[in-house]
Amino acid sequence: MPTPATPSTPATPSTPATPSTPVAPDTHRSARRRAVLVWFVLMAATALSWYLGDGHGARRAATVGVLVVAFLKVRLVGRHFMELSEAPRGLRLLFDGWVVAVCAVLVSMYLADSPG
Template sequence: MVFVGLLLLTAGSSWFAESESARGVATTAFIMTVVAAKLHLVGMHFMELRHAPFALKLAFHGWIVVVWGLIVGFS
């Protein structure tokens, strides 16, 4: 089910990014939010972080938030 969700998120965000109305900071923020959700799913389910110590999970999610903020902030 996670794989199907990743496929749907990828297809939806690709379609949205290629549409004519997809311009500006709001679009970047939306696409990066979808990317953050996909990173969470990959990390928890395919990298087995759901069984990792709390500190590793916190570092992983902190990295996602920092990168999201940098990309959206500079766009």
């Protein structure tokens, strides 16, 4: 006895619906906590730069210290507030290399030009 015919369904590739993955509340808290911590570090670095620039310590060493602190702040802002920490590794390395190179050039220029 023949089997009854069943309606055929068209052969379409099934793509599972991917609902947007909600971000866990802990992730938001962690990101906020990290941003606040980086902000405090930036404020402390600003205070250190002000202290060094206000005549504390040897002038040349203080100036070099202020420059180095400034470029550490640039790196922190780039990594944490411009989201370079989530960027591809090559871009992060390029940015870090730029920070180091420009800082080194400025420090070298200052030390070469300032009297002993």
